[in-house]
Amino acid sequence: MKREEALRTAFQALSEISIIGHLADTALAQALPDGLSVAGFGVLNHFVRLGVEGESPTKLARAFQVTKGAMTYTLQQLEALGYVRISADPADARSKIVRLTKAGARAREAAMARVFPGLLRMLDLVPAKEFAAALPFLIRVRQVLDAARD
Amino acid sequence: MKREEALRTAFQALSEISIIGHLADTALAQALPDGLSVAGFGVLNHFVRLGVEGESPTKLARAFQVTKGAMTYTLQQLEALGYVRISADPADARSKIVRLTKAGARAREAAMARVFPGLLRMLDLVPAKEFAAALPFLIRVRQVLDAARD
DNA sequence: ACTACTTCGTTCAATATTGAACCAATGGAG
DNA sequence: CTCCATTGGTTCAATATTGAACGAAGTAGT
Numbered sequence: 001m002k003r004e005e006a007l008r009t010a011f012q013a014l015s016e017i018s019i020i021g022h023l024a025d026t027a028l029a030q031a032l033p034d035g036l037s038v039a040g041f042g043v044l045n046h047f048v049r050l051g052v053e054g055e056s057p058t059k060l061a062r063a064f065q066v067t068k069g070a071m072t073y074t075l076q077q078l079e080a081l082g083y084v085r086i087s088a089d090p091a092d093a094r095s096k097i098v099r100l101t102k103a104g105a106r107a108r109e110a111a112m113a114r115v116f117p118g119l120l121r122m123l124d125l126v127p128a129k130e131f132a133a134a135l136p137f138l139i140r141v142r143q144v145l146d147a148a149r150d
Numbered sequence: 151m152k153r154e155e156a157l158r159t160a161f162q163a164l165s166e167i168s169i170i171g172h173l174a175d176t177a178l179a180q181a182l183p184d185g186l187s188v189a190g191f192g193v194l195n196h197f198v199r200l201g202v203e204g205e206s207p208t209k210l211a212r213a214f215q216v217t218k219g220a221m222t223y224t225l226q227q228l229e230a231l232g233y234v235r236i237s238a239d240p241a242d243a244r245s246k247i248v249r250l251t252k253a254g255a256r257a258r259e260a261a262m263a264r265v266f267p268g269l270l271r272m273l274d275l276v277p278a279k280e281f282a283a284a285l286p287f288l289i290r291v292r293q294v295l296d297a298a299r300d
Numbered sequence: 301a302c303t304a305c306t307t308c309g310t311t312c313a314a315t316a317t318t319g320a321a322c323c324a325a326t327g328g329a330g
Numbered sequence: 331c332t333c334c335a336t337t338g339g340t341t342c343a344a345t346a347t348t349g350a351a352c353g354a355a356g357t358a359g360t
Contacts, residue, residue, distance in 0.1 A: 003270075005278075006273055006278035006281075007266060007269055007270070007273070009278055009281045009282050009285065010269050010272065010273055010278060010281045011265075011269060012285065013281040013284060013285050013288060014170070014174045016285070016288040016289055016292050017167050017170050017171050017174065017288060018170075018171040018174055018175055019171075019215065019292050020164070020167050020168075020171065020288065020291055020292050021167050021168040021169075021170065021171025021172065022171065022215060023215065023292070023295040023296060023299060024164045024167065024168055024295065025168055026215075026299070027295065027298070027299070037345085037346075038346095039346075039347090056308080056309095057308080057309065058307080058308060058309075065169065065172060065173065065176075066346095066347075066348085067347075067348055067349070068308075068310080069309090069310075069311075069312090069347080069348070069349080069350095070346075070347055070348075071309090072309065072310060072311085073345095073346070073347080074346090089308095092307095092308080092355080092356070093308095093354080093355055093356085094307065094308040094309070094354065094355045094356070095307090095308060095309080095355090096308080096309075115161075116157060118298070119157055119160050119161060120153075120157070121298065122160065122291075122294055122295070122298070123156055123157070123160055125290075125294045126287075126290055126291055126294055128151050128155075128156035128159055128160060129151065130287050130290075131156075131159045131160045131163040132151070132159050132163075133287075134163060134284055134288075135159065135162065135163050135166070137276075137280050137283075137284050138163060138166040138167060138170065138284075139166055140276055140280075141170055141272075141276055142166050142169050142170050142173070144272055144275045144276055145170060145173040145174065145177065145272070146173065148177070148268070148271065148272070149173065149176070149177070187315085187316075188316095189316075206338075206339095207338075207339065208337080208338055208339075216316095216317075216318085217317075217318055217319070218338075218339060218340080219317080219318070219319080219320095219339090219340075219341075219342090220316075220317055220318075221339090222339065222340060222341085223315095223316070223317080224316090239338095242325080242326075242337095242338080243324080243325055243326085243338095244324065244325045244326070244337065244338040244339070245325090245337090245338055245339080246338080246339075
């Protein structure tokens with residue numbers, strides 16, 4: 001493939017990805033219960049997916065590629081909703097530990113249930129096989145972009 | 151593939167896509183000249199890519215999946231920079247016509263030149279072939295999400 | 301021990317976006 | 331023609347995010 005064409009293809013693919021990301025986030029936001037933002041849902045999901053018990057705000061900020069300030073904001077929301085509990089880190093007085101509460105786990109479960117119908121409609125139109133086929137590529141691109149971010 | 155697994159795969163793929171979109175937008179923003187936002191660049195690019203001569207703000211808003219208010223904001227910026235000219239539509243007094251200026255076309259060209267090096271570094275690590283292979287899938291997903299957005 | 305960096309979390313102004321309200325102009329139904 | 335619903339664009343408050351500055355706490359070199 002010519003360099004010129006390769007550039008155009010990559011640019012177009014990233015453009016499509018950016019648009020899909022936008023549409024998916026919007027759709028997700030609509031499905032979420034009131035007061036729970038996409039960013040907040042991401043945090044709840046992170047705890048469940050990784051089965052992790054407690055994490056510091058800074059580690060969360062890094063995991064989600066947002067600034068510490070943005071994470072402070074998101075966590076304050078989640079704490080106000082009672083979905084996480086935030087305590088001091090006994091090992092490091094600068095740091096804090098964020099923990100998922102029962103209510104947080106329930107909220108995440110409920111949000112998932114509200115998201116699945118839309119996802120199933122999508123799977124009617126785009127076979128699951130294609131998502132599975134694209135996944136390794138997507139993960140690779142994410143890793144590369146992630147590593148390049150300095 | 152089991153329904154359960156299909157849901158998980160699709161959800162994960164969309165998550166990755168959302169993250170990549172975020173990272174790509176951030177990288178793009180860094181490469182853009184001062185004062186030109188990602189949204190503004192998108193508009194300039196739209197005119198060049200589609201070789202279109204003039205479009206109404208509402209059509210642009212629809213093309214980019216943003217509200218009319220957001221497009222008003224972006225266009226005011228672009229006009230202030232001299233990258234587009236906005237005139238009344240002689241055929242419909244409610245409407246306006248947005249046109250790319252020479253300066254706008256130059257700015258788009260310059261922005262592209264600043265973006266390509268990063269894109270080439272990415273193509274060193276992820277073969278262009280894989281972008282090309284993923285493109286039809288991405289376009290399909292975008293179309294489906296787009297159509298579902300009501 | 302001191303000093304100088306580094307890290308953790310918060311705060312604040314600035315930016316970009318949405319949703320809703322609004323006004324003016326258009327167009328279709330009777 | 332006259333209404334009335336629809337469309338195009340702007341404005342505004344609210345939300346989410348960034349980048350920069352900050353203070354407090356840890357860490358390493360000497």
